[in-house]
Every structure is written in C-alpha cells, then in structure tokens.
Amino acid sequence: MNVLGRITAMPDLPEPLEGLKEIAYNLWWSWNPEAAELFQELDPALWKRFRGNPVKLLLELDPARLEALSASGYAARVQATREALRAYLEARRTKRGPLVAYFSAEYGFHSSLPIYAGGLGVLAGDHVKAASDLGLNLVGVGLFYHEGYFHQRLSPEGEQVEVYEPLRPEELPLVPVQDAEGRPVRVAVEFPGRLVHVGGYRVQVGAVPVYLLTTDLPENAPEDRQITARLYAAGLEARIQQELVLGLGGVRFLRALGLAPAFFHMNEGHSAFLGLERLRELVAEGYPFREALELARASALFTTHTPVPAGHDVFPLDLVDRYLGGFWEKLGVDRDTFLGLGLEEKPWGPVFSMSNLALRTAAQANGVSRLHGEVSRNMFRHLWPGLLAEEVPIGHVTNGVHTWTFLHPRLRRHYAEVFGPEWVERPEDPETWRVEGLGEAFWRIRQDLKLFLVREVRQRLYEQRRRNGEGPARLREAEKALDPEALTIGFARRFATYKRAVLLFKDPERLLRILKGPYPVQFVFAGKAHPKDEAGKAYLKELVSKIREYGLEDRMVVLEDYDMYLARVLTHGSDVWLNTPRRPMEASGTSGMKAALNGALNLSVLDGWWAEAYNGKNGFAIGDERVYESEEAQDVADAQALYDLLESEVIPLFYAKGLEGYSSGWMSMVHESLRTVGPYFSAGRMVRDYLALYERGALWEKEARARLEALKAFAEALPAFHALGVRPEVPGDLTLNGGRLEVGAVLEGEVPEGLRPHLRVQLVVRRLGGGLEVVDLEEVAPGRYRTAFLPTRPGSYTYGLRLALLHPVTGRVEWVRWA
Template identity: 45%
Template sequence: MNVIGQVTVLPQLPSVIGRLSELAYNLYWSWTPQAQDLYRDLDAAIWERFQHNPVRVLLEVSQERLTQAAADAEYVDRYTRVMADFDAYMQKRDTWASGHAPGLAPVAYFSMEYGLHESLPIYSGGLGVLAGDHCKSASDLGLPFTAVGMLFHQGYFRQLLNKEGWQEEAYDELDLTTLPLRPTHTAGGEEVRVKVQIGERDVHVRVWELAVGRIRVLLLDANVPENSEEDRKLTARLYGGNQELRIQQYVLLGVAGIRALRALNVPAGVYHMNEGHAALLGLERVRELVEGGLDFRTATETVASNTLFTTHTPVPAGNDAFAYDLVDRYLGQWPARLHTSREELYGLARQDQLWDGHWVPTFSMTVFALSMSRAANGVSELHGQVSRDMWKFLYEGAEAEEVPIGHVTNGAHNLTFTSQAMRDLLGTVLPQDWTERLQEEEMWQAVEELSDTQLADVQLDMKREMIAFVRRRLREQLTRNGAGAADLAAVEGVLSENALTIGFARRFATYKRATLLFRDRARLSRIVNDPARPVQFVFAGKAHPADNPGKAFIQEIYRMSQEPEFRGKIVILENYDMNVARHLVQGVDIWLNNPRRPLEASGTSGMKASFNGAPNFSVLDGWWREGYDGTNGWPIGEEREYADLNVQDDADAYSLYQTLENQIVPLYYAPPQADAGGRSGWAQTVRRAIQTVSPRFSMQRQVIDYVQGYYLPLTERGALLAAGGSQRAREIASWKSWVRQQWPHTSLHAAAQLPATARPGEKVEVQATVNPAGIKPGELRVEAVLKRGDHITRVPLEAQGDGKYSAQVPLEDSGLYSVGVRMLPEIEGLSNDLEAGLIKWA
C-alpha cells in the first residue's frame, strides 16, 4: 500500500483505574513494590522489555487488557489501596522537617547524575544513586528541596560482554516522550528555555521536571532544535568525551542550572553542590549579585555563606582540573562579567599540579567549590580525615585536623533496596509507622524477635528469585553471543540455592580490586568446590569506557568463570544497573567489598545488602569502618597504611581467605545451637546486620545529619550575611582585603620556658611579641599549639599590652610534645578559624 501518513492510537485508561497515569509520573512508585506490581500485572513482557517503566507500559498495553484490569475486583482493590497510600504520603503535613526544621530555607541540590530508577539511565554508579536516594529521603522527610541535574539523552552506556568477556559499550537514544518526566512550562504555557554562553556561542537549554514524591528534580537538556549539532551533544552522554566536553557540561550544570531555578521562580536559600561538577553555579550566583550592584568580593562572600560542598573521592581522577588556556576558551568572559580580574577569579580555583614534568597552575573544580562555599564535608569519617589531609595545602600553616572539612557518612534509601518480602517480615515486629522512623536505632532492636526460620524462609525466597534472574540474564547474553544448545542448557545449573552465596558489584575502578579473590586460585578452588560446604560468587560492574585496566579485570573474572572448576559457581553479569543491584543485594548471603584502603570514600552497596539481612565482609574503609561492630559482619585486613601496594594486596587476600574458610563458612553451615534456644550463630549475625545497619546507614539519617549539621546553620548564616544589602558580607570582604594587604608586614616572635621533662598536668609559660602592622589587636588570635602525635591542642595567649602575649600552657598527658606559637586573624561572623587563610608561625 501507499502510506500517506501514520497515527498512533493510545490506549485509554478506564475511569476506575484512571489515576495510574498520574502515579506513573511520580517516582514514588520506584520505592513502592505494590505500585510497581500494578503496571507489571498489566503486561509483564512490556514491563520487562522497557526497564520497568510504568509510562511506557501505559503507552504499549492493549486497550483490551486495560478493560480486563478495570473489571478485575482484586486488581481494582490493590489499585485503590496503593492510591490511598500515595495520597496519604503526598498530603502529609506533619513531616519530620515540619517538626524539627521549621526554619529551614529551601535547598537547591546540584548533582551531575541521578540514579533514581533503571528506566532513567542518567547515572553511572554510586554518586548518582546516592543523589537519587538523597532526593527520595528529602521527600520522605518533607524538606523544602529542589534538585538540579542533566538529562543525558544517551545516558551512561549499556554494557555488553562479548564472547571473550571484554566489555563493549552501546548507547541507546532515550525516547523522552515515554519516560516519567515532563517539560516545564512558564505561567503562559510556553516551554521553559534558558540560555547560557559557552565560549563565543549561546547554548539553549530545555528544562524537564521529574516528580520524586513531594520534591522535584529539574533536568537540563541541550538537545533542542535551536542549538547546533555539536551543542546538542553536550547533554548526550554522561562522563563521555574529553576535558573540553566536560568543562562545557559543567558550565551547563552550574550556570544553566541556576538560571533554570530562576526561570521557574523556585526559591532557594541553601545551595548544596554534590561533587565539584556543580562548582560553577557560584559564577552565576555571583554574577546576579554583581549585576545588582555588589562588588565581586562582597558578592562572593554572600554566595559562599549559604553554600555547601560535598566531596566524594580522594582519587585524583575524580577531582577535575583544567589547564588555564582551556578555561580561557569557555570562561574567558567571566572575569569582566564579574567585575574582577582573571588572576583573582582563577585564583579561587588554583591548584599547582605536576603535568608532563612541570608544575603548572590549573583550574581545579574541587578547589573552586571549596572557595565558593563556607561548609564542606566528606562522605565517611575516614574520608573526612583523608580529605582534610588532601586539601590542607589550601590552608598553609594549618594542621590537617583543623582543615574545615567535616563529614556526613553516606546512607542508602531503605525502601528502594529492601525487598517487599523483607519489608513484610520486618512489619511483623516493627511499629506500624516504622518506614517514617528508619533512623531510630532503638526501634530496630525488635528485629531480635524474628526467628531463625522466619529469616531463613524469606532469604531463601529472595535467593531463589536472584538465581532465576541471574540465569535469565546469562541466557540472554549467551544467546546474543551465539552460544550452542549445550551451553544454554547448562545455564539451568548455574548457582545453587543451598550454597553460601557472596555478591560483589560496583564500578570496576582498579583500586576497588575486583580480582583480589583470585590471587590464590588453588585455594579459591578448594573453597568453592567443598562438597559439604560449597561457596559461590556473583559479580557485576561496569568499567569506564576509557578504563582498559578496569575492563581487563572484568575479562579476568569472566574467563575465570568459564574454567571447569568454577563454572556455574562464579558468575559475572553484564550491564550492572539499579535493577541488577536490587536483585543482588536482596539475594546474596554476604556482601564482599575489598577496595585498597583508604581510597573508598564511603561505598553504599553493602548497606543495601544488610537491609536485606546480608552481612558485610569488607575492608575497614569508608562506611564499614564505622559500621562494623564485631557482631554484624567481618573485616578484611587491618586498619593500617602500606608503602608497597603488592604487600597490601597479599595481606588483604590472605585475610580474605582465612576469614572465609575459618569463620564465615563454618558459621553459615553450623546447625542451630541447643544452648542458644535452637538459634544459629548465622541467623544472629543476620539479625545484627539488619539491626545495626538499617538505622545508622539509612538515607533518612544521612539527610537529617545534613539538615542539622549544615542546612540549618547555612540558612542562618546566609540570611545574616545577605541582610541589609549584604552589609555583613561587605564588612567581612573589606576586612579580609585589608588583613591580606597588611599580613606580610606583621611579625611574630615567641619564647617558651620548657623543661627537659615534665609531669602530666604541669604548666609551662609561653610568651610572644607581635607587630600587628595596623591590624586591631582584637582581630588577632595568638596561641600556643601543642602537638602530640597527630593531635594538636590550641591554647590562646592573653594580651598583656604593647604587643606582648603570654599564657601558662598545661601539659595534660604524658608523651612527647612539640610546642609552637602562631597567630591568625579573626573577627566575629567567620565560618571557621581558617576562613581568612592566613597563619603566621613564630
């Protein structure tokens, strides 16, 4: 026939289930399995084919099936209950935030990636999933909160493993009309567009809106007809391309992100930069204030006063830095726009780095983020320590422990990753409102009431579901790679529900040491093939497309899985995403993590496994260093640093094997103990994992920590410095300029009467003479600094007049002390003692 046109006939929802469309456009369903079941039960094949996307299901399902569902009383009853729960959630007014943070300013949260659900693949791994979980808990807690990110229309990438086990990347163009998001509109009904200058050209950006419970995520999209073909690719792929592409993407995220908030009249009184990718939002905020009449330094103080920066990695590759000539190309017009000099603006981001054998100044996104904020944090206690040491060069003369970078240990969104079966079981012993009180540790003690049999039954069901999923995915992979009938049939024997099952899934960066398990192949073979006590492993993970060493790790595991001694007992799945992650954390018995300490900033996958009762078996790095208590899992290696990485790997591999063979395997297979009331030691470890990890590492606890430790103080400080046309910010900026000008002319001399030995509690006199060079004495802090090991104690010296200072300094404990004297400038209203960045030692 001659086709003269095409038309799509969309199915119509019967009125009795008519709100399925409304629900499909709110990601509340992504952490509500009963809501997901409503769409899956309309057509399971469509549900699976399109990555569990309810919008796509409603577009593809037949009208006949919708009519059948509307006539099914049981289906309508489930629909009615889900919608009632959804309405109660959305309309709830007495939230945690309303009761505990009523004065909180609206928060604008910026992140390069968001892992909210597998149907929206705009995330690469942990950073994105953490951002997505942060949004979900901000909604749960009732925060005034808006997130800003990028809509990558080819996502990250879909991972394929070829016949040799080598990773290949596929990029699929997202059909935005079939995803649970909508373009934003002005009050007049027009699609919102913002414009940003990148280099010499204007780039137009469409703004999409994603509803996540009570909050929304704004996503920036440069793939619009107004842009050139090259500029449309700026939002094509996450973390694709070279440095030139990345700096342009960072301009989009920061500058266009702020303009999107303004175009939609979204209020914001606190700004949270999730990693340095978002640092350039400070440029646009300063520009707004400069255009409003403030000078550059006052505007910078005002902007920084209510800005928080979270750093996520100590690995250099995760901290972008650009050569000045590249920055000139894309930010060259900004100094004039901000009424400042190139030297002053770039100075806020300067990090001298060794490139090609020469020290050169670079524009560091992390340094700029630290300069443009007055609060900063790492993502675990150890990562906070590592970060303070890593960035202490920005505070010359300071000790690492003084560097103003705190920490908020990461969490995970319990309801996204806890299976419905486990949730139902927990609901039999926890209070009715337990999902709103996840962070309350005492509440979780009720898990002790769960019997061994209850836990074992639920975990066996979850394991069976995971094994079926693994076999299905392996069959798809083998079929695509042209496998024969025998290999396809053998898939049915992959993994056993009766064997101890250990999961390992994460980004395949080399420092995460995915292949550490294979360091002693003969020993691993004995462990896996013990007929009485078998052990099996499931791996998954992506390597960055440019990371060939990471890809080689994947291939090594794949090849090992094909060896006769490991066939069916060691498995690696392709295309690790949130769907694969959920199946693994819900189905394994133990979660394995063995990064090279201290490079794992936090990690969160092990938390999710413990929500489902899988204890952790991990290096004492990141969150597990805080989470391990001797009863809820096992450590690998020691808390120490190694000069030789080979020695470290050998030691950790030996520890892994020893603990697995001598502690974990015997405990898992041991029968229940009569003297423990018929309870087994294994089930008790499972209970402890759930009890201890679920509250302490819930995303609710994490977001509450951010609110109390950062968002509320920044709300107060931001309002104080911005009041009266930024009067206080102007005073602080002026004072800093004066002090920095005078500082080279100040001098400090000190003396101390130190005995060769002293008794604990004895005092020594320390004296100092200061030439303040015109700086008011009340604006100088002169202090003795006692260093004992890695810890310092600061004791202020009292002014005696005529530039003289002295104090009796106590030596509180035994040990070797180093005693020094220093001065630093301070005035009321600084965010920390080191904010001026000036320290002078005698």
Template identity: 50%
Template sequence: MPEVLGPTIRSFQVLPDIPEPLQPLVELAHNLWWVWQPDAAELFRRLDRKLWDQVYHNPVKLLGALSQESLGAAARDEGYIAHLRRVYEAFRKHMDGPGWFQETHPEDNKLLIAYFSAEFGLHESLPIYSGGLGILAGDHLKSASELGLPLNGVGLLYRNGYFQQYLSADGWQQEAYPELDFYNLAVEPMRYTDGTQVQVRVDLPDNAVFCRVWRANVGRIPLYLLDTNLPENSPADRDITSRLYGGGTEMRIKQEIVLGIGGLRALEALNITPSVYHMNEGHSAFLALERIRVLLERNSNLTFDETRQQVMSSNIFTTHTPVPAGIDTFHPDLMVKYFKNFIPSLKLDEEGFLALGREDVSNKKQGFSMAVLALRLADHYNGVSALHGEVSRKMWHNLWPAVPTAEVPIQSVTNGVHVRTWLSPDIQYTLDRYLGDAWTQDPTNQKVWEAVSQIPDEELWRAHERSRERMVSWTRQTLREQLVRRGVVYEDVSIADEVLDPEALTIGFARRFATYKRGALLLRDPNRLRRLLEDSKRPIQFIFAGKAHPADNEGKELIKTIVNFARDPAVRRRFVFVENYDMNVARYLVQGVDVWLNTPRRPYEASGTSGMKAACNGVLNCSVLDGWWVEGYAPDVGWAIGHGEMYPDSGYQDHVESQALYDILEKEIIPLFYRRGVDNFPREWIARMKACMRKLAPVFNTNRMVREYAEKFYVPALHRSLTLGENNMARAIALAHAKDSMRHRWGGVKVVGVHTSGNGHYKVGDTMQVEALIDLPEIDPKDVHVQLYCGPINATGEIEKPQVMDLSYGKVMGPARHLFTGQIDCRSSGRQGFALRVVPGTPDMATMFEPGLITWN
C-alpha cells in the same frame, strides 16, 4: 537536476486512554515515589506481569503499551480498585503530610535547597546514572522527600544515558547506547503559562546553546533536568546531553557549563530562588561563578570579592573523590576559550579568574580544578566518610598551607542508603510484622531497630532464603538471555539453567570496575579458589557484576579475567558474571547473597554504599577497612580484611590481602555458615544477621545523612547567608573589606616571645602558666586570636590529638606590642608539647582560617 527534498515530519504525541477509575495510576506513574513502595510497584505489576518486565519496570511505558481490554478489565476489578485506592491514599498522605523538617525547624521557612549533581540514580527505568555518586544523589532526594526537606534537584537528562554493557565472545566489555524516549519516561517538559516549553540559554565560544527543562517528581521533591537535543542547536551541541561521562575533555566542560550555569538559569526561568546551593561533586561548580555574575549584574557597584563573600556563605560542596586524578581539571587555554566572554562580567582579569581553580595560584601552567573552584567559592565542605574526611584534609592541605592537617576545615558526613529502596520484599514484610510502621516513619531510630532481635530465627532465615532463591532464579534467566544474545550453541545455553545452588553460601561482588576496587583480587590464587569452589560438602558460590568506564582498558581487563575464569567447566556453575550492572541487578544481589565482598585498595574508597545496601538486608560484609566500613565494622556484623594497613608496594599489598581473604573464607565464613543444628538453621549466622541489621541499618541510611546535612550545613548556611545579606549585604561587604585589610597588614604580625612557668617538668594536676608577647602593628588586638596548640607529642615530634585554647588579652607592652596570657592544665602523663599561633578573629568569618592567614611562634 532539481533538488530532491526529504519529507517534512510533523510530530505529535499519543497518550494512553486510561479509564476514569484508573486515573490515579497516571499520577502515580509520573512520580517516582512508587519505586520505594512495594505495594505501589505491585499495583503496576498486576496489570501485566510479563509486560512489566518487558518495559523494564517503567510504569509510564506500561500504561501506554497496555491494551484497552486490559485497562478495562482492571477498571472493573473491584479487588484491583481497592488496591489502587489504598496505594493512592498512602501517596497523598506522603505528599500532603508534615515532615521532620517542618516539625523541628518551623522557624527556618526561608530554607530552599538547590541540589546539583551530574547524575541521579532513582530507578533502572530512568538510566541517567553511572554508579555510587548518582545512586547516592537519588537516595538523597528520596530521603529529602520523606523528611519534608525543601529541596530541588538539578541535573542533566541524557538522551543515551549511561552505556548498556554486553560482552564479546572473548569476554571483552562492549558498550551500546540506546536512545531514551523521554515521552515514555517519568519526566515532563516544563511549560510557561502560554504552553510553550521552558528553555534557557548558555553561551559557548562561538554560539549559544539552548536547553529544554524537564521535571521528574521524586515524592515531594522536584528534579529539574536539562536537555540540549533541540532543533535550534547544532548537531554537536545537541550531543552535549547525549551521554553521561561521554566524550573527551571538551565535552566534559560543555556538560559542566550546562549543568552549573544552565541549571541555575533554569531555576531562575522557573521563578525558583534557592537560599542554599549544594554541589554534589565538583561537576556543577560553575554555578558559583554564575551566582556571582548574576549578583554583580544586579548590583553594579559591588566588587568581585564583596559578591563572592555573600555567595560563598550559602554554597556547600561535597567531595567524593579520594585522589586528585579523579577530579575534573581543565587546561587554562580551554578555560579561557570557554569563559573569555564570561570573565569580564565577574570583574576579573584572566589570571584572576584562572587562579580560582589553581591549587597553586602562582603556577600559571597548572590546570583549572573543579574541586579547587568549589572549595574556593564555598564556606561549607565535606567528605563522605570519617576516613575520607581525613584523606580530603590531607589532599587539599595546600589550600590552607600553614594550618595543621587535622584543622583543615573540611568536615565529613558519612554516606547512607535509602533503606526502603534496597530492602527485599520479604525482609520488608518481616520488619512490618515485628517492628510495625515505626521503622518506615523514622529509620534512624535505633530503639526501633532493636526489635529485630525479637524476630524468630526461622522467620528471618526463611525470608532471606526466599531472597536468595529469587536471585538465583533471576540470575539463571539473565544468563540464558545473555548467552542467546551472544549466539552460543544450545548445549552451552542450557548450562545457564544449572548455575548457582539456591541453598549454597553465596558471595556477591558488584560495583564499578575501577582498578583501585581490585575486582579480581579473589582470583589472585586461582588454585586455592578452585579448591573452595569444588568442595561439594560445603558449597560456596560467587556472583560478580559491574561496568568499567568505556575508556578504562585496565578495568575491562579485570572483567575479562573474571569472565574467562567463570567459563572454566569445573567452576562455571558456582562462579558467574552478570552483564549490564544497574539498579535492578544491584537489588537482586544485595538482597539475595549471604556475604557482600569489597576489596578496595585503602584509602581510595571514599565511602562504598553498596555494602550498606547489603547490610540493611542482613547480608554480612567482608571488606577491607576503607570508606564506611572503618565506622561500620564490628566482629559481630561482618569481617575485616586486614587491620587498615597501607603498603607502599601495591603488589605486596594485593598478595597479603588476598591471602587474608582466603583465610577468612576458609576458617571463618564457610564454617560459620554451615554450622547447623538438627533443624538445619545456622543460628550463629542468623545472630550476626540480626546484629548487622540492628546496628547498621539505623546509622548508614540517607534519612540520617540528610538530617545531618540539614543541621550541619543547610540551616547554618541559611542563617549565615541571611546575616551577611542584611541591609544590602552590608556585613558581607564589611567582611570582604576586613579580610582584605587584614591580609595587607598581616605581614607585621610577630610572636616576639613565649614564657612559661616552671622548669619543664610537671606532675598530673599541675598548671603551666603561659605568657606571649605579640607584635600587632596596625591591628586591633580584638581582631585576632592568640592560641595555644597543645597535646601529646608522637615519635616524629608532632602533636597528636591537639587541643586549641585562646589566650586572654593582658595589656599593652609598648608600641604595637601586647601581652596575652593563659595556662595549660596537665591532665595526663607523658611527653607533651605546645605551639603558639596568631589567627584572625574578624567577626562573621565562617572559620578563623578563611582569610588564609596564620602566624606561628
């Protein structure tokens, strides 16, 4: 029987026929600048409001779906054309005007940042994000555009994005993975001058994988996204970029190879040469290995350590994870499988390679940690809140074992949010009216935000009430659609039209349903909660949303518990769960609720940006003192659940903090909200809203955050890299050799003796003289620092809030023996103490702890 052949399908693309007067719409639709410009969003909405919702606010798809009659009518509408002209002029002003960076750092014109992230949350129409990590990355790009920061984003373009959530009849989370049509998204394939698409290659154990490169525009910032769904690849390899965080460990290592190594090769294919590389979490850390490989390929006379020294100088690593279990760690055999052919190009053997990712280099059974790799191949690292910085220093202390925890060189840059993305249209209009455009030009200016105090109470409250009413209306419609999809009988569907009261105190909880976030803490005492919900005189209502990872059954159980409670006929009008949490859902909630609830188990919330989004809208936070709330909390801007305690018994902690939450609701939040005058305005509540916006919005925003990254990391990394790279990397090579030499000679360093003046008892204002005898065989005294580490001693005998002071060189006391002298000024009373240490002082080191050498007395 002859072979039956299937049809040969030839693809072609159909573009919308846009009338000439509307041509600027095409450029606007393909630049995500519009997502933080309400006037630009309204421009698309005006074309067809119903269709705008049907295409889920995707302007590219909208333009392709509109009839020629509708487009022609808009082209003839003088009012619409005037609106388009106004928006396009604002767009060009943003694209062409100077930014903060050009005005404040004109001499740093060699800076070009490559910002790598496994996910980017820019808008619901481009669903290549899962949660806070991706949305932070998206907000980072938006603020970089506003600040004029020279930055390129690099990520993956997932064919199925993150999953769409829906619930079964019994409340169990189900996942759907609809396929994205890239040609109807705000992304475009990159092409060479001959029109062919840009592709790069990465090597897996048995074959090569080809990656197509796409570009999304975020204002002035290009975001390059890699896609392996190409005919040249096998079905398994085409699936590498199918799902965000999908598949098992082997899929993750493939995705991270494509992101880190493929992403770097994509930039090279596009002739983009960054000067600084920022790894947003450890997913992209393989880029550091690829940078070393490329440099060794171009300079075959260099060693791994010499090249590593140069590469580290311009690598920045941001960790978002407060527990080691949250870090991607690969089995050594899996690493060897995927990097066996790559390792020789680094001039390393297998053990030397695997040691780069081991916390304990001597433990050959230990897994290969992406965070450890990033920490070992970067000179600059940070956590994402002050508390998370402390947690990270403790978590990674083993990489700097002799260094006091407080001095582990992991800094912190507290996260923020892109204010204009998350503000409700009504609040934006109110701010424009009373603050002018200054708050949009520089949202970090606290003096500008002080003018929030001048907004009339009535006007701010009505703006907020309109946001709440809009949220309630949207929630009802969304719940109705959910129930219809679930096949619920008509009588139950109609209840969706009655849920939530647009005037009642509304509390929101929406985030990933990871177990440490304790999404069901509020339900720990259901009878007490029911009494609150059934109070008709002072009504209170709750709206929940969030997704659990597909493999997280504990998180799914939490969702099921909440959903089943919400189905109780006695409370279902005041307690709802909205499916499929995404950026669209988040906007409605952070803009429309009155209180934002956050109940993580301290200290597992690295930052927690959803509360910042709410605060910008004047929504008051009620949260455990974890993440950003440790820095943001004050009695006039919200409520703290507990006082920052941490309990060894998690069950007891849940009990204590749930009871504290009920107390706050009953005794503080509800009475304050319903304390009204004859005009029915909650004046005290409004005062707190104003304080919240005034104090938190200018601090917890990504414009402040990105400026901090620029000044603390990007610019210093540029300068350090340029310095070490001078004269064919002469200083990087010298530093690598100096560190290696110091390591070989350090074993002889010894504190022989320490002598102090006095008898051990001093008065405030006295000075204690200190002399130290140090043996430094084969080491020049100029190449070390002899330091006093001093401060108050706590009950466990440890030095708290230490001060570090260098001793001065005195004289030679014998063969290889040297005297160092200094003093301690007694400025405060109480039990004080000091220790003495010797650390390397080699020039050009990023920190004195870089070689990992330290000798204590």
C-alpha cells in the same frame, strides 16, 4: 519514509483506573511496593522488558486488559494507592528548612531512567527521596541525557561492549517544563561565538521536583544538541560544555522558574560553575566581588566523593579562556583573580580544578565517610596554607541508603510485623529495630530471595551466552548455574582497578581449596567499567579469564549490564557481600549497606563506611588499618586475610546449622548487622545531617548580609595579616611533674582595626599518641600574651605558637602565621 515529526498518543484510561497516570508520573511509586505491584500486575513480561517503566507500560498495554481490570477489585486498589500518594504529598505541604537547590550530574532514581553511572548517582537519588520523606524544602537540578548511560554487553572472553539506546522523554515519567502561559521554559548559556539554548523536564520524586536540563532542542545546532546526549561524554571539551550547562544553565533555569534558593548544594565538582553564576548575579546586584564571594560562600556546600587527586575534573587554562573568556569582567576582577578561584598547580603546569572552584565558592564542604573526610582534608590542605590537617574545613557526612528503595518488599512487610509500627515511622531510630524477633520466618524469606537470585542469574547467563552464539551444552550449563542452598557471595560495583575484583585469585591454589572444599561456596560478580577506563575493562576481562582458566564457571558467575534492578536482586539474595577496595581509596561505598539492610553480612576491607560501621560482631573485616609499603604487599596481605576469614570464620559459621535450618551464630551476627547498620546508615539519617548544614549556611548568609561593612573592612585589611609576626617566649623542651607549661608571645606588627576582633594568639599542643589541643593566650599587656597549659593526660607532646585569624562569619581559623 521521510520522517517529518513524531507523535505520542497517550492512553485514554478507563475512569476507574485514571489514578494510574497520576501514580506513574511520580517516582513515589518506585519505593512503595503496593504502587509498583499495580503496574507489574498489568503485564509482568512488559514490565520487566521496559525495566519497570510505568509510562511506557501504559503506552504499550492492550486497552482490553485495562477495560477488564477496571471492572474488578483492581480498580479499588488503584484508588487506594492514589489516595495514599495524595496523603503523602499533603503531609509534606509545609516544608522544612531553607529552600535548597541540590545539583548533581547524575541521578539514580530507578533503572527505567538510566541517567546514572553508579554510586554517585544512586546516592543523589537516595538524597532526593529521603528529602521528600522528611519534607525538606528542596529542588534538584541535573541533566537529561537522551542517550543515557550505556548498556553493557560482555563477549565470551569478557570484553566489554558499550551499547547506547536513545531515550524518548515522552515515554518516561518526565514532564516538559513550561511557564504560566504554557510556553517551554528556555535559558541560554554563552559558548564561543554562540548561545546554547537550554530547556528542561521535571521528574517528580515524591514531594521534590527535579529539573533535568537538555540542549536537545530545535533552536540549537546539531552539535550543540549532542551536549547532553551521554552521561560523562568523552573528551575535555564535551565535559566542560556539560558542566557549563549544568552550573550556569542550572542556576538560570531556576531563576526562570521564579525560584530563589537560599542554599546551594553541589554533589561533586561537576556543578561548581554554579558558583560563578551566583557571583555574577550578586555583582550585577551591586555587591563588590569580595562581598559577593562571601555571600555566595556562606550559602553553599560542596560534597566530594573522590578520594584520589586524579579523580577530580580539571581543565586546561586555554580551554577555560575559550569558554569563559571575559566572564571575569562581569565579576569586576581581572583574569588572574578569576582563574585563581579554580587554580591548581600540577607537575605539568597550572590547570583549572572544579573541586578547587567548589571549595573556594562554598563555606562548607564534606567527604562521605569519616575516613574519607580525613583523606579529603589531607588532599586539599594546600588550599589553607599553615592549617593543621585536622583544621582544614572539610567535615564528613557518611552516606546512607534509602531504606524503602532497597529493602525487599517481603522483608519490609516482615520487619513491620516484627518491629512494630514505630519502625515504619522512625526507621532511623535504633530503638525501633527489635531484631531479636527475627527467626525462622525471616530465614525462609531470605532463602526465597536467594532462590530468586539464582533464577535471575540462570536466565541472564542463558541470554548472555545465547546472544554470544555459544553452543547447546553451554546453554544447558547456564540453566543449572549456581546452587540455591550454597553460601552465596555477591560482588557488584564499578570495575575500577582499586576495587580489586581479582584479589580472590592472588593465591589460586588456596582459592581452589576453598571452592572445592566440603562446603559449597559460590560467587556472583557484576559491574561496568567506565567506557574510557581501559585498565578497568582489562580487569573485568582478567576476571572472566581466570574463572575459565581454573574451571570455576560452576562456582563463579559474571553478569553483564549491572544496573539498579540487578543491584537490588544481588543485595536481596546474597548471603555475604564482598568488598575489597585498596584502602583508603573507597570514599564510602553503599552497596554493603543495602545488602546488610536485607540480612546479608559484609565481608569487607576496613575502608569507606565499613571502617566506622564494623564493631567485631556485625560482619567480617578483611585485614586491618595499617599502611603498607607497596600495593603488592597490601594485595598479598589482604588476600591472605580474605582466605583466612573464608576458611576459619565465614564458611564454618554459615554451615553450623541447627534443627531450625540455619546457624544460630550466623543469625546472631545478622541481628547485630541489622541493628547497627539499618538505622544509622540510612539516607534519612544522612539527610537530617545535611539539613543541619543547610540551616547553618542559611544563617551564615543572613549574618554575612547584616555585616557587609565589617566584611568589607576585613577583606581590605586581610593582606596586612601576612605582615604580622609572633615572637615566642617558651622554655623549649620540658619535663612536667604535675606543673604547667608557661608560655608567652609578643605580637609584632600593627594590627588593622578590621582584623583585631578576629585575631588570636594560640598555643597548639599535639600528643604523640594522638590528640590535638588549641589554647588561646590571654593578652596581659598591649601586644604581650601569656598562658599556662596543663596537659589533660600523661604522655609525650609537641607544641608551637601561632597567630590565628578567624573568619568573621564562620568563626573558623582560616589563616595562620606560625612562630
């Protein structure tokens, strides 16, 4: 047939069940078990086949089934759930904080909407869900990839094959965005020699709308319709096209909806072009470029998730010229000034860095764990010449997970019974986690969840082998894989070489002794390698090969097609969650938080979130925080530490079972893990931290608008700062016996009036054992400064003098000249 079009006939639900449609189109159902169970009950097989997609389920369900249920008690449950959804939304009608536009290239809301690749997207989804729970005034912006992210197939040898399946938006909980007259909302983005038209879909996530942009429109040429086809499309040109649509198109789409966010949050650098669009708008309103830049910066935040320079998007300057050539004229600046916003010098020449652009157009920036904040300050300190690493204005907000999405429903109900109603209302409050009440009933639930994991593994392994044409004996083995009573260790994450999935095989003989020892231990692995990460794919293949080589397929299983559903099954059912990144390359990691929330213990390198969560009693730490001379030395040391932990701590403690059927020592550690991880490493706590940054940025933006003349004078005078100098008057090396360090300084040069209120002469003192103190000198005569410094504690110190210039709005030191 010559297809002329497509139609989708939406189901005509019986009147008592009409609420199902309202529930289906709000992803609130995905973190409310009573709602999800309504859909699962309709047809459990279809529910699983459609990856838990309620819209597709309603489209395909036998109408007779709906008619039968409409005359049963099921109808009352539908009505009660719809009322619960409406009550949830009504309670959040009054919003908290400024209107925030949250931009992310991927969102992991649920496995039925596969527009996420991994942790970054799931974190974005959790951010939006927690913002909804807290009633934040937030809208999300992203891209709708109509081929999504790939499904993974593994050959018997462990070769990864990527399979893309087209997504039909009418079969998903998406609504086309229309204006008041019912016309599709459209904006355009300038590409070389043409306009690319951009439309969008709204996905409602509780009380938060998220707008997913698409170029798959009849108005566009076939090649332009493919811009938003696949998440992280291959090639630099495809990437810059997607990021222009997200950044420029995203801001324009919000404007077309009549939205005027007071604050913009860039989740990674993919959306950093939004800073250029905001600058263009402000210049068009009549603000000179420098003032426009200050206004845009004040009301923007950049969150980086990448701990290595190679992970940040950069584009050749000629590609930027081709796609943004002439954009600088709209900003009233020349090409060099424009490119300077993102310029990064590489060994092979200059490039345009999206992270640099984000940092130069946002006054606030953060890493996603305490350690990652430190790594990021060192990575980007070249953008603030002369500042000490501690002073680089990049902080940290440690990631958290959305409690209600990742906590198993049975445990959720059990915790509510044991901890009380205060826990349901305030899960971020440590006082509500009354973990001492968890005992035998909790352990029975944990064992049931492990049994479910084992059954899921067997079913998936059977299908995996059947599809690969493996023989009957191999299929029978799959049906018996794993032991529901054995200590089960989960490892699931993106397959990248720095995550070291094969670290267990560093000493195969020792690993075999552990696995063939008196106590059964088994491992479940899962994860995708990026389609273009050949090294990651090779690592995955190596893992499968080693498992076969050493005859460990009865103790080690590698599952394909890791997604949010499988992640929940694994974190719900594992006893131990293994994480072996090469420190300090894990920005945060969140899978261990999810496992801990469900009663598993973490066995992890002290990297990312675990470096600040581990307290010696709430899990196991692999290795220490030292720096190694080589990767090989680090691998050997960490592998030996891992074997030692398994042999002497993890396995003996797990199997030291008493009459109640579990180890009391193990349970004590689980209690401590829940008490310390559950409340703090939650998306609720995380989003509260971000709310403080949003509110501060909104105040900064108001202050910047009120002080535009002062900002103009400051900007005009700023070049003169670099002609100033400071002459020290110091004693050099000195031993203090209860006395003070007397220092003086003479300011050299003429200070413009525009800089004078913001200029400081400072003594900077660093204790060799750690610690930094900064003391402002007092002006005792025109151009002459003095202070007397008393160390706060004994020790060895170094000191220096500098001129420091504070930003007029943020009050932070951003420019220095050292004596």
